[in-house]
Amino acid sequence: MTLPLGFALTGLVLVFLLALIWQARKKVRDERASRPRALAHAELVYMETLFRIREPFRLVAKVDRVYRLLGGSLVLVELKTRRRDRPYLTDVIQLSAQRLAVQQQTGEVVEPYAFVSVLGPGRGERIRSHRVALLEADALIRLHRRRRAILARQEAPAYAAADAACRGCALRSKCDRFGGRA
Numbered sequence: 001m002t003l004p005l006g007f008a009l010t011g012l013v014l015v016f017l018l019a020l021i022w023q024a025r026k027k028v029r030d031e032r033a034s035r036p037r038a039l040a041h042a043e044l045v046y047m048e049t050l051f052r053i054r055e056p057f058r059l060v061a062k063v064d065r066v067y068r069l070l071g072g073s074l075v076l077v078e079l080k081t082r083r084r085d086r087p088y089l090t091d092v093i094q095l096s097a098q099r100l101a102v103q104q105q106t107g108e109v110v111e112p113y114a115f116v117s118v119l120g121p122g123r124g125e126r127i128r129s130h131r132v133a134l135l136e137a138d139a140l141i142r143l144h145r146r147r148r149a150i151l152a153r154q155e156a157p158a159y160a161a162a163d164a165a166c167r168g169c170a171l172r173s174k175c176d177r178f179g180g181r182a
């Protein structure tokens, strides 16, 4: 016996809608489970959102999550999947640039700290959140100027301050610190 076409289509639409609802609920559950404890009562206001600014320099920043505290200010959260359960300086620079972009575009106050939430292999689904202090705009502007000067070959780059940074560096084979030629 064959089902009437209309009946089969209704069934398909229902299955599709149920899958959408299940996905939306899972997203909410995952977001709740991965929240830093300090933001348990905050409101999630942005998720995977792009911000663009032109001043003090052109910047496009994609934020993972932004929460609003009860007092009205915003807090950034960056999600990372990595073996080592710790934040890096690159996270701090990335989050500081995001803060600048969100502040400039929205005019809202963004706290000078943020959270790096790390999910790593071997730790199950457990996410640990690390609070980090962010760089102010003037420090970011200096970094941006130096980057431009290095790319224009007006300034010489420096080696990484910590040897640990070199271990996983993609440029290691070309770096003259290790006998390579750029």
Ligand code: SF4
Binding pocket: 158, 159, 160, 165, 166, 169, 170, 171, 172, 175, 176, 177
């Ligand atoms: S290997 Fe060279 S380029 Fe890479 S982090 Fe170390 S010093 Fe920098």
